[in-house]
Amino acid sequence: MSYDLIIANGTVATAADTFTCDVGIRDGLIAALGHNLGAANRTIDASAKLVLPGGIDSHVHISQPSGEGIVMADDFASGTLSAAFGGNTTVMPFCMQERGVPLRQTLQEYHARAEGRCFTDVSFHLVISEPTEQVLGQDLPALIEDGYTSFKVFMTYEGLALDDYEMLQVMSVARETGALVMVHAENYDAIRFLTDRLERGGSIAPKFHGTSRPIPVEREATHRAISLAELIDVPVMIVHVSNREAMEEIARARSRGLKVYGETCPQYLVLTEKDMDGLNMEGAKYVCSPPPRDHASQIACWEGLRNGVFQTFSSDHCPFRYDDPAGKLNPKGRTSFRWVPNGIPGVETRLPILFSEGVGKGRISLNEFVALSATNHAKMYGLTSKGSIAVGMDADIAIWDPEREVTITQALLHHGSDYTPYEGIAVRGWPVTTIVRGRVVVSDGVLETQPGAGQHTARSRSAFARPAA
Numbered sequence: 066m067s068y069d070l071i072i073a074n075g076t077v078a079t080a081a082d083t084f085t086c087d088v089g090i091r092d093g094l095i096a097a098l099g100h101n102l103g104a105a106n107r108t109i110d111a112s113a114k115l116v117l118p119g120g121i122d123s124h125v126h127i128s129q130p131s132g133e134g135i136v137m138a139d140d141f142a143s144g145t146l147s148a149a150f151g152g153n154t155t156v157m158p159f160c161m162q163e164r165g166v167p168l169r170q171t172l173q174e175y176h177a178r179a180e181g182r183c184f185t186d187v188s189f190h191l192v193i194s195e196p197t198e199q200v201l202g203q204d205l206p207a208l209i210e211d212g213y214t215s216f217k218v219f220m221t222y223e224g225l226a227l228d229d230y231e232m233l234q235v236m237s238v239a240r241e242t243g244a245l246v247m248v249h250a251e252n253y254d255a256i257r258f259l260t261d262r263l264e265r266g267g268s269i270a271p272k273f274h275g276t277s278r279p280i281p282v283e284r285e286a287t288h289r290a291i292s293l294a295e296l297i298d299v300p301v302m303i304v305h306v307s308n309r310e311a312m313e314e315i316a317r318a319r320s321r322g323l324k325v326y327g328e329t330c331p332q333y334l335v336l337t338e339k340d341m342d343g344l345n346m347e348g349a350k351y352v353c354s355p356p357p358r359d360h361a362s363q364i365a366c367w368e369g370l371r372n373g374v375f376q377t378f379s380s381d382h383c384p385f386r387y388d389d390p391a392g393k394l395n396p397k398g399r400t401s402f403r404w405v406p407n408g409i410p411g412v413e414t415r416l417p418i419l420f421s422e423g424v425g426k427g428r429i430s431l432n433e434f435v436a437l438s439a440t441n442h443a444k445m446y447g448l449t450s451k452g453s454i455a456v457g458m459d460a461d462i463a464i465w466d467p468e469r470e471v472t473i474t475q476a477l478l479h480h481g482s483d484y485t486p487y488e489g490i491a492v493r494g495w496p497v498t499t500i501v502r503g504r505v506v507v508s509d510g511v512l513e514t515q516p517g518a519g520q521h522t523a524r525s526r527s528a529f530a531r532p533a534a
């Protein structure tokens with residue numbers, strides 16, 4: 066029996082185990098794990114390398130409309146190219162509902178933008194911003210049935226924020242359908258009040274973005290989202306958690322038996338609010354929401370990765386160019402932090418940062434790294450054929466050189482942004498080869514495929530949302 070591809074002599078790690086074996090791949094699937102597997106069309110020697118499930122980044126934004134005059138820096142080609150070079154084999158972007166446009170039509174538009182252009186697999190979450198009767202009663206349940214089994218809701222942002230009544234309505238749909246609700250938890254009115262007050266006082270520099278969204282804004286919304294989910298008895302995922310107080314809300318809910326899950330991101334491990342305090346507008350490069358906090362919050366987030374408060378570690382890749390009026394330097398002379406688009410690039414640097422700062426510095430084990438970067442994302446969002454290395458699974462694999470030393474710098478990266486917020490961070494350990502369903506996309510740091518290697522993946526219900534049997 067021969068294989069299309071054998072990855073030989075590597076150290077394979079899953080969320081559970083680490084072992085030495087060859088991986089035989091046929092027809093895009095992992096066909097065998099063992100020794101002396103026999104013939105293959107191609108063999109990759111992975112001696113002294115780690116063979117890991119390809120990263121799944123379950124929180125990215127690509128080609129998303131971002132307000133008047135603002136253009137996201139990545140389309141599906143550059144976003145997924147960057148993802149592939151960062152050791153990812155699947156990314157999960159958002160399809161953002163547009164006011165007055167049928168949800169399915171918007172989704173078709175996102176599919177059209179992605180079709181034939183992707184280097185990794187993609188699977189869309191929905192964003193529900195206008196829960197009309199039609200959306201709640203027809204469109205959303207139908208799309209969940211079609212494999213879009215998770216959706217995000219916002220508790221802040223003009224035109225996006227749902228009030229508590231609307232939150233309860235969409236959570237009820239999730240309860241009925243088994244979908245997973247992702248929540249952006251920040252208190253809209255509090256942010257509006259603080260922003261207005263800061264501006265009136267002339268405090269408009271990028272660093273005041275952090276002052277306008279302090280920890281209580283996130284903690285309160287996290288508590289409220291959890292309370293609403295409890296009323297409906299529905300699982301909920303709190304995304305991009307930045308600090309201990311929000312984490313305590315999650316931990317307390319779980320200790321009471323609620324299905325409340327958490328995600329954190331690289332910006333909360335290695336950036337702080339001080340990064341937003343640059344010369345002139347430089348601080349805008351770090352403006353994201355929730356904002357990076359302080360050193361104590363970084364320590365708390367590391368604890369959460371270790372102790373199970375967080376199931377997933379995502380990039381929240383939300384790329385804008387810096388030196389560009391369609392990006393961070395907003396047009397029309399709008400100089401207040403209020404107008405700086407929220408979001409930073411990070412899909413290519415997520416895994417090297419977690420590997421180096423986490424595994425390399427003994428904060429998490431290699432198996433925890435695999436869980437946080439791939440396996441838990443697959444289980445959380447119903448990607449049943451992905452996220453592990455086992456016979457019958459998709460052959461989505463990243464081969465890592467655990468010793469390679471790299472200083473992160475913009476010139477190395479493949480995203481559409483003109484900067485990286487992680488400039489100058491030295492890491493040890495780098496993904497060198499990325500294989501998507503058996504197809505080598507990046508080989509020893511060199512692109513090997515055309516766009517279109519990646520495809521959309523419909524999903525099952527979340528393993529974390531299913532009612533207990």
Ligand code: DUC
Nearest residue numbers: 249354381383407408
């Ligand atoms: N929320 C996100 O999930 N990403 C970027 C900005 C935001 O507010």
Ligand code: ZN
Nearest residue numbers: 249304305354
């Ligand atoms: Zn968000």
Ligand code: ZN
Nearest residue numbers: 124126381383
């Ligand atoms: Zn996001």
